[in-house]
Amino acid sequence: MQKFSDTSVGMWSKPTVRRKTKIVCTVGPSTNTREMIWKLAEAAMNVARMNMSHGDHASHKKVIDLVKEYNAQSKDNTIAIMLDTKRGVSTPTCASVNYDDFVNDVEAGDMLLVDGGMMSFMVKSKTKDSVKCEVVDGGELKSRRHLNAEEKVQRYLQPLDWEDIKFGVENKVDFYAVSIVKDAQVVQELKNYLKGCGVDIHVIVKIESADSIPNLHSIITASDGAMVARGDLGAKLPIEEVPILQGKIINLCRSMGKAVIVATNMLESMIVHPTPTRAEVSDIAIAVREGADAVMLSGETAHGKFPLKAAGVMHTVALRTEATITTSSEMPANLGQAFKKGEEIVIVQSGSQPIWRSQSTHNIQVRKV
């Protein structure tokens, strides 16, 4: 059990000035109590994310109920609920992968990246149900680490994903974040299913594989928004491509009137330290200036020592950065282009979910017709 030295919520009572960029907080062992959800909600959280790689349905249901309880009693604040359907891997002694076709999808010579590239294994041989590897970059294999097989694992919705999706429908969540979407078909399949269930759950595609990059436009068109999942992106593509892709995905989403979340490592050092690095602060400010609708905390709020401080830093940095964005000097990239004399334009208030856009600086998207 974690010991929390984070008693700092009193430092920032519920913000009186409205922040426009939304904050997604991953709820985990550090924050899954009534007290912590209340404090996070009052401090900064707009969306509670549950990572289905960890915990079980019973523990996630408890969090969903607490968030709904908070919403029911709160007069002026609503927290949205997001299920991240990603599934994890491994036990501490012998790695096992809960991906059905894993053995068929890898070949001798493939490099497997573990825990966002912290370790790598080269595939040597395989049997009907196991894969033998040589350790290339070693390290400590903790439980439930992610494993990426470079470009080989072609992802589609797995039986376990469907269990999570049905769980989300039963519990009326607001968003799914769907992992490793290779093409728009996966999104369509899910959207059709949700339509059949008569529920209004928005689908956020996680852009986290090189495979999805050529199909970005169609994937995002089919979805309600995208998440720049920098952890996996950085494990599968050269790391220097990540900030470039972040800018591209944000611009694309904005030009299409879709929500966009920037995720992973935003305040990573605050998992163990009470203050962030200056680089982390800049990272949040850059995402806000680039036009992200939301920024996300992962381990910082899920299992960190200072979840409330981390949420507070994200709040103040986003708020301060927004104050420097003026519509005259910092118009979205697509605006100048759209307003050429003689061209027809449509102005759309993007996103039907007020949780994302109603108070956003980035809420008006313009595109050519």
Ligand SMILES: Nc1ncnc2c1ncn2[C@@H]1O[C@H](COP(=O)(O)OP(=O)(O)OP(=O)(O)O)[C@@H](O)[C@H]1O
């Ligand atoms: N519901 C939970 N129960 C237990 N631990 C959790 C839970 N949610 C998150 N964690 C812990 O917090 C860490 C960070 O959460 P996060 O959602 O970033 O997951 P991740 O496994 O690192 O990867 P990803 O974000 O790529 O899915 C996890 O690795 C896990 O140790």
Ligand SMILES: CC(=O)C(=O)O
């Ligand atoms: C959030 C996530 O899944 C990633 O960054 O890979």
